[in-house]
Amino acid sequence: MRANFPNMKTFLSTALALMVAAAVNGQTFSDVLRYSYFSPQGSARFAATGGALTPMGVDATTLHTNPAGIGWNRYNMAQITPGFSLTNTRADLANSTEAATVSDAAATFTLPSVGLIFAGPTRSVNWSTLNFGVSVTRLADLNQQLAFAGRTPGSIIEGFAEVIDIGDSDPYGADLALPFLIEDPATNRVYSDFYDFDNQTTRDEPIRRSGLYDRRGSINEAAVGLGGNYRDKVLWGFSLGIPFFSFDEVYTYEEVDDQDVIPAFENAEFDQNLNNSGTGFNLKFGLTALPTEKLRISAAVHTPTYWTIDEQFSTTFGYFYTDNGSAEGGRELSPLLSQAYNLRTPWRFMAGVGALVGERGFVSVDADYTDYTSNEISFDDFATANTVSDAVNADVDAILGSSIGLRAGGELNLDPILVRAGVGYRQVPYAEYLNNEDEAIMTYSAGAGYSLGKFFVDLAAQYESYASFQSPYQTLVVPGQTILTDRSRVSVLLTVGFRGFGTGF
Template sequence: MKKSIIILSLLATALSGFSQTVDDALRYSQQFYEGTARYMAMGGAFGALGSDFSVASTNPAGMGIFRSSVMSITPEVSSFRTASTYNGTYAEDSRSIFNLGNLGYVQTTKLSSSGWKYFQFGMGMNRLNNYNSNQYMRGENLENSRLDIYQQQADGVGYQYVGDLQGDYAFDLAPAWDIYLIDTVPGFTDYYYTPVPFAGTLQEQTIRTKGSTNEWLMSFSGNYSDKLFIGATVGMPYIRYMRETLYAESDVADTIPYFNSWSVRENLNTTGWGINLKLGIIYQAAPWLRLGAAFHTPTYYWNMRDSWYTTYYADLEWTPATSKSSITGNYQYRFSSPMRFIGDAAILINKFGSISGEYEYVDFADARFSARDYGFNDVNTSIRNSYQSTHNLRVGTEWRYGQISFRAGYRLSTSPYSKNLNDGKRQAASGGIGLNFGKASIDFAYVRSWSNEDYYMYSSETIQPNAVQKVFTAQQFALTLKTRL
């Protein structure tokens, strides 16, 4: 596995509090569309098929294929598992949640028997991303300590600035200084040492994340002579992201004098509303073939808000164990995610089945941060240098036998990292069934997704531990209840 771009973000977060990073840009730009169980079971390859509320977030022209008014709701149960290997030590953790993947209403109005035949108006919510996970990693490090970075950062800075709990180092050096995780070398006021003078600690890190991006939307679409379908969606995605990271080092072998353990807990809460426009078109090229295309403008998040704080804990043999929390930081900024281009195709096999495919292009290097009081030039330059365009492929098939439909799908998202910096590819396989009772239907879906990455617990330009090799797997069970009105 290749060297992770996460090094760049750790430099920013570990040494500057919780400033926005290239990782944040990717997190809030990626979209792993959820929606109805039918949509999920077919791998999300639904743009040209349409007649499903999920397509309001991908190709809104698919809403134009509705011929009746519909309501749908999709509860989900999801399970996320992370396995890690660090310096030969294996660890794992998992998390399960219940959430809502889709809630939608479509009002269909018949206009005439020819020309513009139908008009549709839809409103509701589709989930675009899921941030829930529990991660745990551990292993012995015989080369360095995270405190080495703090010492490196503090050297040359007067202790009155390092220890200022309201100053530039309020979230890292200042609370660490307050409980003697760094201290001045006797006879100096700006050179430091730590209670871990040489390596050999057990390093552990737990990362718990929660939240999602849910897109609330209004969609408008039309059907012209059952040949041309057009649509537009105004989307308002809402980001809610919470992360708690606990990093700890301990002298389990009892080889470091006067030192038992230390740890830091970092808490971050991010929220933000955005707005975008999606335009789509579908053409019925033949009775058995539909072709479609869609364009998504960049999503402009105008009120991103971060709130964060840290808590340091030290257990040193020469003084009682103690802890120190930082002040709570708050910051408001703006973020723009990249535009997207989508192409769709669907083969219709009478009324018995379909095979569909979808291609999506997005260039994550175009993501941008901005604020009234800060230019973000360095971060935006890092985004341009770190990321590249990705190619997302989704394929699916559906076959009907009486009232029962059988579905399967697969999706692939290529790596967003440039220069082969990390294995960021993500894949998913899915399947499901549907039961049609006329005016009502029930759909079931199962999705299994997986990805790999290298991760670094901490890093500076000269200090870096070995990579943690992480494997993510997720399982989702979705149920959609739909009724025609």
């Protein structure tokens, strides 16, 4: 018979129960990573050189990487950078019995960077400049359309049955499936239509499934900072960062037994709506040493970002089956989850080396390191224990890892045109058992600049590629589903600016 309430039986480990508890409350390791894994896009000059300006400076975007970069500015500067991005995503449903590649695209107009630097000369012989800067830049573009389809064994209701069987309550998933599960008094457990009672195993007949993740949003940061120059030997700087974001995700998922391979089952639907927004703060401090006129060596440290995040979350589950020739089933709606929580992201460390090439330009290399297991969620304060936040943090420790980012770029002066190019590499911060060590986000960029008196204009094109995975639903023991994704993004940026106007601050 169909169950009106579950009979509980714990048969999995405490670690698995913690993983379910984390997902039940709306936050998972993927949410934590989304709001801590970013890299400034910045001005067209910054983007065209691959973001490798940590040691070179003279750009407002360095307020978000190495604030010492503004200490080299001799003139006031204002710049604005509109842009355009096209994101293409290809998704493959793993182990599908039919061709299952689905491609989708999303285009957005953006404003990656606005910056203003006031260069303040001093009367000191040793401290030649004291500069003030303000910048707003995009840290992450969260816009994405990810569609998938194919034919594989299994069902989302199997995962829901497992959650109920270990004694957990999930009002946004498993609880919605209660009216459609089968209670077996002999085993004191619940089962789905995908369980073969004759053979005492889950069915492996493939069914048709499809889904769509529609994601909209971005992470941006406003920064204010000071930077200076000591005897043309050491540049210093610090900045206060105020990041902010909005993110909306609509997820629609459907299963259909269009070949009548699963007795009773007809089709299932699951819809999920997530709306998040947040603000935070952090501090950055940097130094750049000039051991010779041509060589620059830099280092910077970023404190954790302390986020306050507001979240709204709801789901809908529909299940339809045939019982003794009669069409049965229906839809269940979850309550609306509305809550606020805190997220503390990891420390970040940066270093770089740059060199001037005669009077013709420069080459630069920089790197950063972040340990993403240091992410921590809290619903009260970070000193207070909480079952749900402890579960999420345990999930983060088990699944995430550290990440190294490398960037190299340069600029060549072909008066009156400046040409630029750069490349970036960033490890995907998943633990080794979930991710191949070779997987990374690769970025290739190029651009050009032109100056006419106080006016300058820069153009950049940037290509980014990234391979990852997605799970349309979670299971604990029975085989789940995996979507292998390849994402590419092409961005075009145009910076328009003026330098040398007015006087210092």
